[in-house]
Amino acid sequence: xxxxxxxxxxxxxxxxxxxxxYRHVTExxxxxxxxxxxxxxxxxxxxxxxxxxYRVVAPTVSALEDExxxxxxxxxxxxxxxxxxxxxxxxxxxxxxxxxxPSITRRxxxxxxxxxxxxxxxxxxxxxxxxxxxxxxxxxxYLFSAERQDALQRAGDRLRIARRSxxxxxxxxxxxxxxxxx
Amino acid sequence: MTRAHNSEAGAGQSWVKEKEGRVSRxxxxxxxxxxxxxxSIFNRSWLxxxxxxxxPDPGDYVTRPMGDDHVIVVRxxxxxxxxxxxxxxxxxxxxxxxxxxxxxxFTCPYHAWTYNTQGTLxxxxxxxxxxxxxxSQLNLVPVAQLDTHAGLIFATWDPQAPALKTYLGDIRWYLxxxxxxxxxxxxxxxxxxxxxxxxxxxxxxxxxxxxxQHAIRAHYGPLAIAEQYGGISSAVLMQLADRGPQIxxxxxxxxxxxxxPEEMPDYLGFPTELIPTYESxxxxxxxxFLKRLFVSVxxxxxxxxxxxxxxxxxxEKPPLSFMSLRLWQPVGPHKIELWSWYFAEHEASAAWxxxxxxxxxxxxxxxxxxxxxxxxxxxxxVRGTKGSIARRYSTDFRAGFATQPLTDFPGPGTxxxxxxxxxxxxxxxxxxxxxxxxxxxxxxx
Numbered sequence: 340x341x342x343x344x345x346x347x348x349x350x351x352x353x354x355x356x357x358x359x360x361y362r363h364v365t366e367x368x369x370x371x372x373x374x375x376x377x378x379x380x381x382x383x384x385x386x387x388x389x390x391x392x393y394r395v396v397a398p399t400v401s402a403l404e405d406e407x408x409x410x411x412x413x414x415x416x417x418x419x420x421x422x423x424x425x426x427x428x429x430x431x432x433x434x435x436x437x438x439x440x441p442s443i444t445r446r447x448x449x450x451x452x453x454x455x456x457x458x459x460x461x462x463x464x465x466x467x468x469x470x471x472x473x474x475x476x477x478x479x480x481y482l483f484s485a486e487r488q489d490a491l492q493r494a495g496d497r498l499r500i501a502r503r504s505x506x507x508x509x510x511x512x513x514x515x516x517x518x519x520x521x
Numbered sequence: 522m523t524r525a526h527n528s529e530a531g532a533g534q535s536w537v538k539e540k541e542g543r544v545s546r547x548x549x550x551x552x553x554x555x556x557x558x559x560x561s562i563f564n565r566s567w568l569x570x571x572x573x574x575x576x577p578d579p580g581d582y583v584t585r586p587m588g589d590d591h592v593i594v595v596r597x598x599x600x601x602x603x604x605x606x607x608x609x610x611x612x613x614x615x616x617x618x619x620x621x622x623x624x625x626x627f628t629c630p631y632h633a634w635t636y637n638t639q640g641t642l643x644x645x646x647x648x649x650x651x652x653x654x655x656x657s658q659l660n661l662v663p664v665a666q667l668d669t670h671a672g673l674i675f676a677t678w679d680p681q682a683p684a685l686k687t688y689l690g691d692i693r694w695y696l697x698x699x700x701x702x703x704x705x706x707x708x709x710x711x712x713x714x715x716x717x718x719x720x721x722x723x724x725x726x727x728x729x730x731x732x733x734q735h736a737i738r739a740h741y742g743p744l745a746i747a748e749q750y751g752g753i754s755s756a757v758l759m760q761l762a763d764r765g766p767q768i769x770x771x772x773x774x775x776x777x778x779x780x781x782p783e784e785m786p787d788y789l790g791f792p793t794e795l796i797p798t799y800e801s802x803x804x805x806x807x808x809x810f811l812k813r814l815f816v817s818v819x820x821x822x823x824x825x826x827x828x829x830x831x832x833x834x835x836x837e838k839p840p841l842s843f844m845s846l847r848l849w850q851p852v853g854p855h856k857i858e859l860w861s862w863y864f865a866e867h868e869a870s871a872a873w874x875x876x877x878x879x880x881x882x883x884x885x886x887x888x889x890x891x892x893x894x895x896x897x898x899x900x901x902x903v904r905g906t907k908g909s910i911a912r913r914y915s916t917d918f919r920a921g922f923a924t925q926p927l928t929d930f931p932g933p934g935t936x937x938x939x940x941x942x943x944x945x946x947x948x949x950x951x952x953x954x955x956x957x958x959x960x961x962x963x964x965x966x
Contacts, residue, residue, distance in 0.1 A: 405619070420837070428742045512887060
């Protein structure tokens with residue numbers, strides 16, 4: 340659906356997207372998820388702008404009345420250069436223990452709201468992500484659940500991720516490492 | 522424990538073969554040994570609860586694990602830090618279910634029993650049904666002792682435990698170098714990361730206290746990348762590590778220091794404007810270590826570790842030195858909840874603090890280029906040693922077992938001239954064994 344309802348009323352200067360734009364954004368996110376699930380990490384890097392800001396946070400447990408001021412915990416704080424390092428490590432067999440043998444992953448991207456920023460023309464998109472991850476042959480799979488907020492820039496007829504903010508849905512992450520991308 | 526489990530947790534058993542440099546693998550896997558550790562190690566040691574800068578104001582509290590219990594750590598309205606069992610004296614309900622907050626009162630959600638920040642019971646739901654003597658017996662259960670060193674808050678359930686100063690002993694000299702190098706000391710950068718690793722708590726405690734050998738293979742990737750970016754190669758790192766020092770202390774504590782190669786500048790990775798402060802706060806020998814500091818890693822018995830390391834994850838960026846504290850909180854014999862705090866000098870600029878945390882989270886964190894591989898291996902150790910045949914064998918610590926300590930080392934502790942011998946890790950296990958085998962596991966009343 341295109342998004343006259345969302346993503347949030349406090350974002351000013353956002354306008355609705357056309358059905359065609361919504362489809363463009365949606366297919367881009369599905370394509371990105373497929374690249375990551377297929378471990379095409381270098382191709383994934385090409386979807387990012389040179390000045391990408393990529394951050395992952397998790398909540399802390401706070402009382403309901405303190406919820407608005409509860410601090411978040413920073414889990415990833417990356418830029419294009421550091422993501423490139425990460426991809427080099429995760430895609431070189433002798434450079435990684437965490438991902439050799441590799442995780443089997445499946446990303447489910449849903450609840451996509453897209454709006455357009457009037458001034459820059461970039462899309463501001465929120466989506467839900469369920470990241471299924473299986474390690475080894477004897478372990479139960481693990482699910483990362485998150486909300487993502489992306490800024491997608493138009494480069495000709497293509498889209499590039501200029502900002503990704505991921506908010507995980509768990510205060511204590513129930514798995515041993517984060518050698519995956521959200 | 523059933524006999525079929527072949528438990529080795531019997532009294533008088535020695536799991537650590539003192540003269541052979543070997544350890545029974547069961548200490549990393551046996552549920553009965555873990556049960557005994559709760560009484561003999563965790564209920565008797567000084568345990569880390571947090572950093573003073575997490576609780577700057579009266580009424581600030583955090584909830585933290587302490588052994589297999591949970592406590593509320595609170596700065597009272599009188600400014601004093603205290604810690605209490607997170608358990609109402611009426612029916613045992615948890616008083617706080619949040620990780621942190623600020624309050625004047627702790628009120629139980631069950632029957633509204635209410636306590637102040639000093640743990641005193643103020644009211645029940647029907648006060649007239651209690652006499653004043655009963656009422657005064659129902660204050661929150663405090664820890665036996667609480668104290669701080671260099672901003673680090675520790676507590677113990679054991680009223681007979683030695684004072685914190687004595688418990689830490691000479692490792693304080695190194696803690697001061699790292700946490701008291703400026704007048705205001707170190708400041709926590711946000712709440713801790715927490716995640717779960719399926720391993721035994723002693724595996725990472727030993728890794729950080731202090732296994733440098735593993736870096737050559739486990740961290741081959743990030744080190745090879747660093748070398749491509751113009752940083753220190755794993756071959757140079759190993760040469761540096763083979764020159765030491767590793768330093769061990771009575772009480773099972775230990776640390777390592779890796780200085781930068783001689784051709785690199787002084788105070789590499791530290792904020793330049795703070796150098797004069799370091800030099801006025803620290804003594805001459807401490808300054809000499811800090812000036813050349815590339816890496817320092819250590820473990821305070823039983824399960825608090827630190828890492829101060831100068832790192833960079835991208836080619837153009839010079840290394841930046843950060844501090845992280847780790848708690849390897851056991852959740853049973855095969856699982857830990859890992860807590861990771863990041864610190865900067867209070868006096869450092871806001872921009873520096875942001876950059877420092879960024880470098881830290883990119884290298885030593887749940888998503889860290891180094892630590893994601895460590896965690897994979899730590900989990901694999903427990904899987905590799907749990908089987909009925911596998912656990913008949915030993916874990917080996919014989920590298921350089923007969924190495925003699927240095928006689929001219931310019932700092933406190935028993936120092937060895939290389940990190941490669943496994944003396945320091947064995948020192949932790951030797952102390953663990955002495956606590957586990959003495960007094961048949963004295964129970965704290």
